Amino acid sequence: NAGVTQTPKFRILKIGQSMTLQCTQDMNHNYMYWYRQDPGMGLKLIYYSVGAGITDKGEVPNGYNVSRSTTEDFPLRLELAAPSQTSVYFCASSPAGRGGTDTQYFGPGTRLTVL
Amino acid sequence: GESVGLHLPTLSVQEGDNSIINCAYSNSASDYFIWYKQESGKGPQFIIDIRSNMDKRQGQRVTVLLNKTVKHLSLQIAATQPGDSAVYFCAGIGSARQLTFGSGTQLTVLP
Numbered sequence: 563n564a565g566v567t568q569t570p571k572f573r574i575l576k577i578g579q580s581m582t583l584q585c586t587q588d589m590n591h592n593y594m595y596w597y598r599q600d601p602g603m604g605l606k607l608i609y610y611s612v613g614a615g616i617t618d619k620g621e622v623p624n625g626y627n628v629s630r631s632t633t634e635d636f637p638l639r640l641e642l643a644a645p646s647q648t649s650v651y652f653c654a655s656s657p658a659g660r661g662g663t664d665t666q667y668f669g670p671g672t673r674l675t676v677l
Numbered sequence: 678g679e680s681v682g683l684h685l686p687t688l689s690v691q692e693g694d695n696s697i698i699n700c701a702y703s704n705s706a707s708d709y710f711i712w713y714k715q716e717s718g719k720g721p722q723f724i725i726d727i728r729s730n731m732d733k734r735q736g737q738r739v740t741v742l743l744n745k746t747v748k749h750l751s752l753q754i755a756a757t758q759p760g761d762s763a764v765y766f767c768a769g770i771g772s773a774r775q776l777t778f779g780s781g782t783q784l785t786v787l788p
Contacts, residue, residue: 668720
């Protein structure tokens, strides 16, 4: 299993541009999550999904959108990039909801800079 | 609201010594806790977890202790090695099965 994969690894955006961060997991997990991590800080939850077709807001959803059309994929969309969105973005998945644990498994991250 | 925090942002230990990283939480309803290790430039990596019906759990060279009375948990690393240098996060599961992360402790292993 590749686990959780994210693309791209790095990206620089100009203010007002849009982009989609891709996340795929091959562990057949129902639950998926998007976090952002600012320098020296812990992770903050942006959006999460408990299954295909279901998404919900986390702690810091403003400026982002998500969709979950398949179990495997959970893309994160930035419509109008702002400097405040400069961060490292992590996707995670969890076997929770199928009798599995709540342990979340993380991808390698996408480092985004908005100038 | 829920919060999970750590006592010290940095910790330095000599190679071979034991390390203890502490964490406090505020939500009494949290029933599951996880310790993650994050190396520079990488995503968080699962180390060990513990459910609220336990007060101790051991893994390979790591032990997590949970004190629900004072809402405190700790991660103990035995015989700390250079490869243990990383940022360590505790995270708690609260409502809606969401993880709340602390701000992390940077562990530095000195030769």
